[in-house]
Amino acid sequence: MLELIDVVKEYRVGGQVVRALDRVGLRIESGEFTAIVGPSGSGKSTLLHLLGALDCPDSGSIRFRGEEIADLDDDRQSEFRRHRVGFVFQFFNLLPTLSAWENVAVPKLLDGTGLRRAKPRALELLDLVGLADRAHHRPSELSGGQMQRVAVARALIMDPPLILADEPTGNLDSATGAAILELLGDIAAQGNSVVMVTHDMSAVEYCDRVITLRDGRIGAQERTGRERAAG
Ligand code: ADP
Numbered sequence: 518m519l520e521l522i523d524v525v526k527e528y529r530v531g532g533q534v535v536r537a538l539d540r541v542g543l544r545i546e547s548g549e550f551t552a553i554v555g556p557s558g559s560g561k562s563t564l565l566h567l568l569g570a571l572d573c574p575d576s577g578s579i580r581f582r583g584e585e586i587a588d589l590d591d592d593r594q595s596e597f598r599r600h601r602v603g604f605v606f607q608f609f610n611l612l613p614t615l616s617a618w619e620n621v622a623v624p625k626l627l628d629g630t631g632l633r634r635a636k637p638r639a640l641e642l643l644d645l646v647g648l649a650d651r652a653h654h655r656p657s658e659l660s661g662g663q664m665q666r667v668a669v670a671r672a673l674i675m676d677p678p679l680i681l682a683d684e685p686t687g688n689l690d691s692a693t694g695a696a697i698l699e700l701l702g703d704i705a706a707q708g709n710s711v712v713m714v715t716h717d718m719s720a721v722e723y724c725d726r727v728i729t730l731r732d733g734r735i736g737a738q739e740r741t742g743r744e745r746a747a748g
Pocket residue numbers: 528529530535536537555556557558559560561562563564
């Protein structure tokens with residue numbers, strides 16, 4: 518579904534050039550839950566941003582279903598982000614004045630669909646993430662784990678084939694985090710690709726595949742127990 522070939526990304530800071538990604542090659546298939554791990558500064562966020570077309574590589578190729586993302590103009594990249602990618606963040610990024618279901622519906626609003634038309638699907642997704650009875654609560658009335666479930670539902674409302682999660686359990690206790698990881702695994706098992714950046718090594722056991730970055734290069738790539746168990 519997503520293929521990176523020889524991807525290089527550099528940042529220029531003052532007179533210095535920092536090579537954040539150094540000839541990275543990677544394939545991400547449908548139905549896979551992939552973890553990207555590695556020390557701070559190893560290029561994880563940079564990689565996630567490139568996968569989500571939030572930024573472009575300096576050289577190399579990033580293809581989504583065969584189409585080169587870097588070649589799309591700004592409007593097409595923005596459309597790619599809105600329709601093909603769902604983002605989940607460490608700090609949830611919910612809008613405090615909106616209810617849970619309205620937060621889930623926000624991407625539809627940005628796409629020109631009225632709230633009322635988006636509501637049935639938003640409620641369905643809240644049900645899917647186990648929050649049917651919290652649809653009318655504001656974020657301040659929800660626990661961290663519940664807020665992250667709302668954020669996962671929001672990431673799903675455009676039916677994107679690719680979900681990108683940046684430290685989704687970083688602000689949750691371990692039991693709550695485990696439930697979110699199970700949810701992300703279920704979403705992948707339904708045929709989506711879920712790619713997660715994490716510092717949390719215990720999160721890795723919920724994934725099909727672990728990619729380790731070190732100094733902008735891909736080191737070990739491991740298949741994990743979850744995938745073997747799934748056959
Ligand atoms: P990680 O997410 O693994 O901590 P990053 O992708 O954030 O790693 O960073 C990789 C390297 O690129 C680091 O050396 C970092 O300092 C540098 N870097 C990241 N973003 C920027 C930026 N916007 N400007 C300059 N340097 C950056």
